[in-house]
Amino acid sequence: MSDIAATTAESPARSPLAAEVSRRRTFAIISHPDAGKTTLTEKLLLFGGAINLAGQVKAKGERRNTRSDWMKIERERGISVVTSVMTFEFEGLVFNLLDTPGHEDFSEDTYRTLTAVDSAVMVIDAAKGIEARTRKLFEVCRLRDIPIITFINKMDRESRDVFELLDEIEKTLALDTTPMTWPVGRGRDFLGTYDVINGGVRLLEGGGAKTGAAQQIEIAELAKLNANLDASAVKDELELVTEASKPFELEAFREGHLTPVYFGSALRNFGVGDLLEGLGKFAPEPRAQDSDQRKVEATDPRMSAFVFKIQANMDPNHRDRIAFARLCSGKLSRGMKAKLVRTGKSMPLSSPQFFFAQDRSVADEAFAGDVVGIPNHGTLRIGDTLTEGEDFNFVGVPSFAPEIVRRVRLTDAMKAKKLKEALQQMSEEGVVQVFRPRDGAPALVGVVGALQLDVLKARLEAEYSLPVEFEVSEFQLARWISSEDRKKLDTFVAANTSSIADDVDGDPVYLARNEFYLGYTKERAEGIEFTNVKDVK
Ligand code: G4P
Numbered sequence: 342m343s344d345i346a347a348t349t350a351e352s353p354a355r356s357p358l359a360a361e362v363s364r365r366r367t368f369a370i371i372s373h374p375d376a377g378k379t380t381l382t383e384k385l386l387l388f389g390g391a392i393n394l395a396g397q398v399k400a401k402g403e404r405r406n407t408r409s410d411w412m413k414i415e416r417e418r419g420i421s422v423v424t425s426v427m428t429f430e431f432e433g434l435v436f437n438l439l440d441t442p443g444h445e446d447f448s449e450d451t452y453r454t455l456t457a458v459d460s461a462v463m464v465i466d467a468a469k470g471i472e473a474r475t476r477k478l479f480e481v482c483r484l485r486d487i488p489i490i491t492f493i494n495k496m497d498r499e500s501r502d503v504f505e506l507l508d509e510i511e512k513t514l515a516l517d518t519t520p521m522t523w524p525v526g527r528g529r530d531f532l533g534t535y536d537v538i539n540g541g542v543r544l545l546e547g548g549g550a551k552t553g554a555a556q557q558i559e560i561a562e563l564a565k566l567n568a569n570l571d572a573s574a575v576k577d578e579l580e581l582v583t584e585a586s587k588p589f590e591l592e593a594f595r596e597g598h599l600t601p602v603y604f605g606s607a608l609r610n611f612g613v614g615d616l617l618e619g620l621g622k623f624a625p626e627p628r629a630q631d632s633d634q635r636k637v638e639a640t641d642p643r644m645s646a647f648v649f650k651i652q653a654n655m656d657p658n659h660r661d662r663i664a665f666a667r668l669c670s671g672k673l674s675r676g677m678k679a680k681l682v683r684t685g686k687s688m689p690l691s692s693p694q695f696f697f698a699q700d701r702s703v704a705d706e707a708f709a710g711d712v713v714g715i716p717n718h719g720t721l722r723i724g725d726t727l728t729e730g731e732d733f734n735f736v737g738v739p740s741f742a743p744e745i746v747r748r749v750r751l752t753d754a755m756k757a758k759k760l761k762e763a764l765q766q767m768s769e770e771g772v773v774q775v776f777r778p779r780d781g782a783p784a785l786v787g788v789v790g791a792l793q794l795d796v797l798k799a800r801l802e803a804e805y806s807l808p809v810e811f812e813v814s815e816f817q818l819a820r821w822i823s824s825e826d827r828k829k830l831d832t833f834v835a836a837n838t839s840s841i842a843d844d845v846d847g848d849p850v851y852l853a854r855n856e857f858y859l860g861y862t863k864e865r866a867e868g869i870e871f872t873n874v875k876d877v878k
Contacts, residue, residue: 365710373472389429467500627710742873743787
């Protein structure tokens with residue numbers, strides 16, 4: 342057994358399920374566009390012998406892979422829209438990397454994906470430091486207590502001062518840092534990294550791609566490799582780093598107060614092995630998940646899962662979809678029956694897709710921490726819970742109030758019924774939110790980012806032959822409304838019928854013309870709660 346796997350399997354008395362669960366590391370990469378997420382993903386997959394996928398690694402320009410190009414819009418814009426899962430094995434561990442769309446208009450998707458991971462890798466461009474989107478995603482991780490491992494990328498180029506970068510992480514994110522490696526030389530003179538914990542230097546040229554012990558190289562030797570290197574300055578710096586760094590504390594990391602920091606170059610495949618080793622050693626095993634009844638432990642033998650993402654079939658002629666479900670406990674076997682708690686009905690999991698190893702359908706079972714794709718014809722929705730018979734719902738899969746609200750105008754009025762069906766499906770997939778006004782006015786769609794509207798338009802046309810336009814509506818804002826007192830809610834709804842709509846689950850939403858109206862209404866609506874995030878159940 343490898344070192345990493347050995348650290349996780351300390352108890353010989355573990356059940357086979359517990360042993361499988363303890364091998365899982367389910368994580369996402371958070372970063373600002375261009376920091377190197379795609380490049381790092383590719384390099385991580387190389388370690389696992391690369392693998393497959395619900396739509397391969399997506400990249401920009403020419404590197405884009407045709408398999409993920411299922412939507413024309415992605416191709417045209419050079420952005421990745423779909424979230425996919427990539428599973429690979431390394432040194433006895435199973436890594437599930439959940440990919441997230443890079444474009445900020447799809448942040449809702451990204452946030453939901455973060456509900457399905459146990460840890461995250463934060464990629465930072467060494468020349469830029471913490472950027473807006475990294476910060477936003479970090480806040481989501483913090484809300485969910487997701488531990489973060491930091492990878493400072495592009496060390497092969499000119500970077501900002503390294504101490505300053507760490508200081509920025511500490512100050513802007515209120516997160517302690519422990520450098521696990523330290524760059525030797527900078528920019529063009531970047532030679533490799535020093536292993537702060539064990540000593541020794543790993544050189545960029547040769548050996549960078551593999552994990553394993555760093556070479557023990559005398560600092561004076563390094564100076565021989567690069568004449569620009571001031572050996573005594575390097576020695577002083579490494580001594581300072583070793584002495585002054587905060588010691589790594591697993592508990593502080595797991596609680597989200599401290600991040601181990603690795604330096605490298607994804608492009609040169611350098612430092613990626615160290616990062617992966619760190620993930621294996623420190624990132625938590627699948628954690629217990631909150632439900633409305635109890636905390637569900639990953640090692641609970643009864644299978645349970647929640648749906649965090651729906652993806653339409655890549656073939657527009659077939660309207661089936663794949664629901665991505667994160668297993669929270671137990672084992673899922675091909676052919677088993679699961680209870681869909683929302684409807685109370687049982688559904689056979691006859692052809693779940695496992696995104697394992699080289700082939701996407703080799704495995705017949707998956708364990709807590711894994712993500713499976715469940716083909717269905719619209720039975721499953723985002724936020725759905727599947728169990729082996731128990732009645733509980735996982736909580737915490739969010740829906741966000743839209744930032745843009747539009748009315749859909751159909752150019753062919755005869756197709757109104759078809760449009761209704763299509764919008765229902767799109768909202769269940771999480772492409773857009775649909776609000777049906779109680780006064781019978783045409784449906785409104787809400788999105789978090791404008792690009793979602795382009796996706797909706799393209800898909801309605803391609804998959805349903807429905808050409809549509811979007812019109813500005815009199816409403817700009819939508820808030821979910823609720824009250825502890827049912828009567829108060831009914832009274833509020835009755836008094837504001839023309840501003841009330843139902844969302845896809847039939848939950849009431851208040852539509853407002855603008856912030857001013859919203860504020861005005863809120864002040865007068867005693868006992869009514871207005872929220873811009875809804876827990877999908
Ligand atoms: P993203 O997914 O986070 O948006 O970033 P991506 O990996 O696509 O990387 C953005 C750009 O940065 C790419 O260059 C990529 O080659 C480059 N890059 C990534 N990691 C490193 C690194 O460690 N060192 C250096 N020097 N560059 C790195 P591009 O020119 O925009 O794209 P391409 O033409 O190379 O595809």
